[in-house]
Amino acid sequence: MDLPAYARAVLGGPDFIARKAAGSAHDPQQRWLLRRPRELRRAFLRDVVEGGEDQERWMLLQHDEVCRSFVEEVLSVADEPDRQAIWLLQQPRGVRESYVRDVLSA
Numbered sequence: 001m002d003l004p005a006y007a008r009a010v011l012g013g014p015d016f017i018a019r020k021a022a023g024s025a026h027d028p029q030q031r032w033l034l035r036r037p038r039e040l041r042r043a044f045l046r047d048v049v050e051g052g053e054d055q056e057r058w059m060l061l062q063h064d065e066v067c068r069s070f071v072e073e074v075l076s077v078a079d080e081p082d083r084q085a086i087w088l089l090q091q092p093r094g095v096r097e098s099y100v101r102d103v104l105s106a
Contacts (some may be wrong), residue, residue, distance in 0.1 A: 003049055010043045014038065028074045035073075040066065057104050060096040061088065067096070 003011075010021045015038055022034035033044060040062075047053045059070060067089040075086050088099060 008045060008049065010034070011041045011049070012038070028077065032073045033071060036066070036069075054104070057100055060104075064093055076085050 010018055011033070013070060018034045018038070018041060020032045025031045025034060045060065046056055048058050059067065071086050071089050075081055075089070088096065091099075
């Protein structure tokens, strides 16, 4: 994923800066990420943006609360909700990990 330097700075920056940027973001996924704690934003920056990890894989390996909030704030409010992604992200972490291992990494 290629992001301009200012976007990287916001993702890795203090919470108050990211939250302010979230207020002007039009994309629900961007708003969601910018409203997360700095530690999670930095992990996304490190693993996905700089490390090239697949976004789906990264999300599936997050804690249950993170997945739940993504479903509630992004997927469920979409014009055409992705029912498969919603179902998968609502599964217990062990199920999501096995999906990553047996399907995405196969």
